[in-house]
Amino acid sequence: AYRKFGMPLPEALGAIIANAGAGSSAAGLATELSDILGDGGEAGSTSKGKEKGKPKLRPSPAPTGLPSAAPPATGVPKFSNSTGGAGSVANTPEAGDVEYLAPVTIGGQTVNMDFDSGSSDLWVFNTQLSLNTLSGHMAYNPAQSSTFQLLPGSTFSISYGDGSGAAGNVGTDTVNIGGATVTGQAIELATDVSTSFVTDTQSTGLIGLAFSKLNTVKPVQQKTFFDNALATLPEPVFTADLRHNAAGTYEFGAIDSTKFSGPLAWTPVNTTSGFWQFTSQAFAVGGGAPSTSVPGGQAIADTGTTLMLADQSVVDGYYSQVQGAVNNATVGGVTFPCSATLPDLQIDVGGTMATVRGDDINFAPVDQTGTTCFGGLQATTVQPQIYGDIFFKSNFVAFNGGNNSLGVAPH
Numbered sequence: 001a002y003r004k005f006g007m008p009l010p011e012a013l014g015a016i017i018a019n020a021g022a023g024s025s026a027a028g029l030a031t032e033l034s035d036i037l038g039d040g041g042e043a044g045s046t047s048k049g050k051e052k053g054k055p056k057l058r059p060s061p062a063p064t065g066l067p068s069a070a071p072p073a074t075g076v077p078k079f080s081n082s083t084g085g086a087g088s089v090a091n092t093p094e095a096g097d098v099e100y101l102a103p104v105t106i107g108g109q110t111v112n113m114d115f116d117s118g119s120s121d122l123w124v125f126n127t128q129l130s131l132n133t134l135s136g137h138m139a140y141n142p143a144q145s146s147t148f149q150l151l152p153g154s155t156f157s158i159s160y161g162d163g164s165g166a167a168g169n170v171g172t173d174t175v176n177i178g179g180a181t182v183t184g185q186a187i188e189l190a191t192d193v194s195t196s197f198v199t200d201t202q203s204t205g206l207i208g209l210a211f212s213k214l215n216t217v218k219p220v221q222q223k224t225f226f227d228n229a230l231a232t233l234p235e236p237v238f239t240a241d242l243r244h245n246a247a248g249t250y251e252f253g254a255i256d257s258t259k260f261s262g263p264l265a266w267t268p269v270n271t272t273s274g275f276w277q278f279t280s281q282a283f284a285v286g287g288g289a290p291s292t293s294v295p296g297g298q299a300i301a302d303t304g305t306t307l308m309l310a311d312q313s314v315v316d317g318y319y320s321q322v323q324g325a326v327n328n329a330t331v332g333g334v335t336f337p338c339s340a341t342l343p344d345l346q347i348d349v350g351g352t353m354a355t356v357r358g359d360d361i362n363f364a365p366v367d368q369t370g371t372t373c374f375g376g377l378q379a380t381t382v383q384p385q386i387y388g389d390i391f392f393k394s395n396f397v398a399f400n401g402g403n404n405s406l407g408v409a410p411h
């Protein structure tokens, strides 16, 4: 069975952003969005199409006809270790800041991946998938890597709250992210991927950066890249610097203090859930009096989720200060006039109030005229709350795997 994770931006809204010209029926949108924003739909249909046409694969050499089968099982898998120092890569938002991609080099092949601090599997589009599925994507070709080793009998299967998911087999290879290098990293090779990953052609897969206890590989659970790198990084940290419609940075092993202002506010992380989870019990709107009784009072730092999903009390408190804000059942979330001035949101992160700029809470138009806009802050009934990319656009975040803490500062 699939493990339930959540999801990034509602696919339908992403579609509107991506194809501003293409209208989508409000009803259809509502269905899709409410499915996605709810507790997730059915697992996405896997896409095994007929082999048609030549795929436009980039880093791997042009495939000779049908994708090569998974390489033969070879040798005893080595234990993984990290040999490099710190690493730094630029990240780039997809259209509408739907997700943030950065280059990862696997066995000498560089592909763009979605760095996700809300899950713990590293899986890739690869040459086992059908040419139809691969169309438009980069793909990792294990047969072209001299350092790839199959993990015989190992499989993975993961799904995200929006019903998207992936499943396949597993090997190991050397992974280099901007200089930080791990040998023997588990590389999960998808043989099935859901539709929304197929259509997301800029992404070659996910690199999970939550705690390894959430990794789905069986029979032997595997470690994340960060876990494998920890022991030999100069500092046991990685940092996320995400920006609206502009390049940012993911860094491993160092904290670049030129990327944020003021001191980092550190809060302990509760690792029981496997997420980067912290206490978040209060909020204030536009510098007003704080409300200090958010039910559940927990949140996770999640680069893999597009929006900021908070308790209904936070959402109601915030949008009560926005003229024309309505809970728009048609679209499946709170909308407001695009001309509205949005107040800043102050939100508790382990006892320090962090600010999410009002501008960053105006997420995207839902119509072609740009009249009605969809909020970047939306309600979730699940606990913990999910502070996704909307939060990161206003806050630089350091993830400390040495003492399990989070550092947050405005940027």
Ligand SMILES: C[C@@H](SC(=N)N)c1ccc(Cl)cc1
Residues within 6 Å of the ligand: 005, 006, 007, 008, 038, 116, 117, 118, 119, 160, 161, 302, 303, 304, 305, 309, 380, 382, 386
């Ligand atoms: C943990 C994230 S999903 C991820 N970042 N892989 C999540 C869980 C549940 C919901 Cl409802 C929305 C987002």
Ligand SMILES: C[C@@H](SC(=N)N)c1ccc(Cl)cc1
Residues within 6 Å of the ligand: 006, 007, 008, 009, 010, 011, 014, 098, 099, 114, 116, 119, 160, 162, 164, 196, 197, 200, 206, 304, 305
């Ligand atoms: C739905 C797919 S792709 C997309 N909707 N842009 C996806 C991406 C990232 C995560 Cl963490 C979960 C699901």
